[in-house]
Amino acid sequence: MSVLVVADHDNQNLKPVTLNVLGAAKQLGGDIVVLVAGEGCGAVAEQAAKAEGVSKVLVADNAAYGHHLAENVAALIAEIASDYSHILAAANTTGKDILPRAAALLDVAQVSDIIRVESADTFVRPFYAGNAIATVQSSDPIKVITVRGTGFDAVAAEGGSAAVESLDIVKDAGLSEFVKEELAKSDRPELTSARVVVSGGRGMQNGENFKMLYELADKLGAAVGASRAAVDAGFVPNDMQVGQTGKIVAPELYIAVGISGAIQHLAGMSDSKVIVAINKDEDAPIFQVADYGLVADLFEAVPELISKL
Template sequence: MSILVVAEHDNASLKPATLNTIAAAQQIAQYNGGGDIHVLVAGSGCDAAAQAAAKIAGIAKVLVADGAEFANALAENLAPLVVKLASGYSHVLAPATTSGKNVMPRVAALLDVQQISEIVAVEGADTFVRPIYAGNALATVKSSDALKIITVRATGFDAAAAEGGSASVEKVDSTGDAGTSSFVGQELSKSERPELTSARVIVSGGRGMQSGDNFHMLDKIADKLGAAVGASRAAVDAGFVPNDYQVGQTGKIVAPELYIAVGISGAIQHLAGMKDSKVIVAINKDEEAPIFQVADYGLVGDLFKIVPELEAELGK
């Protein structure tokens, strides 16, 4: 049978995690008799996002639900649409992002099936690997449900090719406004830097930064590296930076090519969000800090001396 991927987008373009989720769907399809992969794009004025989805390699069909009720991706409106479409599929996948974690449990509940959360590997059409205990262990789970509802941890899969496909685009009828919630407003942090979950390089600070003003030291390094700036939960809880900087189990899961951890001790919940990074560099004055257990390169010393020296070297 076919597989449905619920795309995450901003009505103009697809979010990167959608491509990783499609890659997971492609792996499932190999065990699933080679079934087609369809992508659902639900939004308002979302033709550009739908056309982007149609170009993804390996996609057979793009389903478009265009209506004002989907403008802000409210889970209460999107979940009934996914449920309506789900009967024609063996698997329904979405990224394990804030949006996906909001929508898919509702879908699973409405369909009376168990959700399989944050898979990082596929071992069969019904068998998946997912992290447990804050990523300290991996569980292999097998589902006997006829319909699998799955969220995908983007860092577990390489992104599917964004070009090379020519899928058909088909409009589907909306299920209407559920009337149980309404969009009031949002406050978005604007930055010229890359978004954390898609950044190639991330510079993160922890409690050791001592204040929000000291994070400007990291800003200078990030600007020279073209990097995003992140933070540990301790730094966010202390009010040094906004919570959209947070990397970790209760923040954003990242896997950049380079992760520089400055003044971060390495609590389990933080490691769960960044230990899949390709190269990890840790700077901390405590040589016993847990962060050094996962770091590829560690520098023990005073960050207020080391960071300016690093900045100076990058400027040469």
């Protein structure tokens, strides 16, 4: 048995979620090989080689892979897939884009968003917005799987010394090209791996008021998220959305401010260890999942909280 883990990275740094995917790979057992497909991504390969449990790193360094275009990366994965029993990637926008295409090229199914490994062919995944949890068994010779990072402990980032091998396969389908990217710049921790997350909802009333949450987040070393309602209303950009169709988070502490707690939002944060809800509506569904609920006007409670931390 041999597991291929497709690394998520920005050509400079290995994204932390890859360490969680490696955690899932470790549970499967067997050799673990990491594929780093990118452009000028040598540093990423070195980081991957140091991760716990990795036996080999394959680097495909070419302009065709620089922006993780699915048409090219999926073709590369399909080309090398026959050496592996399992192919894993993070269930984030990159993994979700690339892996189903690779699965189709291999004529196999994909198991999406797994949160547990039961055995080499059986996996647990939420569906219906997390309202039901399915145990599914795959009969395919190659199991293609996206992994929900919050479901698995990260392996150690340091300590390994895997061999790095360069892969001289260029798949440029010529179907797609990168135009531009607008990435949010922030000194705060990344939402999906932060220890503390502060999120705002419709109750924030506008984008300007989110400043209060940034201030609170900075006191706690937290990332800032938002409900779909706040993103749809244009208060904050899409990359901050927590929920069924946004990001899935499971921090030690989640503070929901002015969020009513729609099921789609709960699907993205209900695995948090401790949940705090601040909302003036005492009947808001968020209080049914909160460990500590404070029924209060957030415009009074949040500044007070900032001053007392």
